[in-house]
């Protein structure tokens with residue numbers, strides 16, 4: 001699947017035009033996550049659909065969902081901007097950035113420097129860089145470019161092998177372990193458990209995907225995660241604010 005997505009991205013790159021540059025103040029993802037009042041920092045995701053699940057939320061108003069996340073006290077918001085596979089849009093990010101006061105992570109498949117510039121222009125505070133999608137050297141260059149433009153980067157890896165390749169090149173300030181394998185979509189929280197001890201002390205560890213309830217949050221925190229990235233289970237809540245409270249405090253869980 002990842003190969004298919006990357007092939008489409010390469011095609012799209014040919015037609016990519018840069019939007020008007022937004023004047024925006026950057027917000028630190030890492031600082032916000034470290035200042036969480038919860039047992040972990042929460043990055044809550046705005047995602048309408050995914051290749052593995054199809055449509056996740058029918059009643060999809062990205063700005064309203066983000067405003068609810070903001071009100072609920074999340075530490076950051078992740079916005080899917082990929083159109084083809086996730087039914088996102090880069091304009092969602094720009095509007096959301098103007099309507100909330102937490103850092104915004106751009107969730108997309110970034111493989112080219114022009115997409116990093118685009119991310120800065122649309123108002124992103126941080127970008128996702130996927131270890132399985134890039135050579136370590138190339139990932140490092142995109143990472144440096146992001147920081148040079150005043151953004152941060154969440155460096156995501158799924159396997160030990162990918163993490164090894166990345167760490168041989170450099171030490172990212174924020175590392176995400178994706179519990180979902182992007183080739184098979186198999187998702188298990190034990191991936192965070194297996195990988196946590198391999199992530200350097202100075203990297204903030206984010207556990208991504210497949211986190212559904214407070215027990216899951218407690219588990220990944222026990223494994224060593226300092227923050228979590230949650231999409232689907234929050235997107236399926238009718239009452240987003242209450243859903244966030246339940247996830248992070250365990251109150252009212254059945």
Ligand SMILES: O=P(O)(O)OC[C@@H](O)[C@@H](O)c1c[nH]c2ccccc12
Nearest residue numbers: 178208209210211229230231232233
């Ligand atoms: O919906 P979930 O299982 O809570 O997962 C969120 C997030 O981790 C997932 O959307 C994601 C992780 N890495 C990605 C890379 C591209 C697109 C999406 C993702």
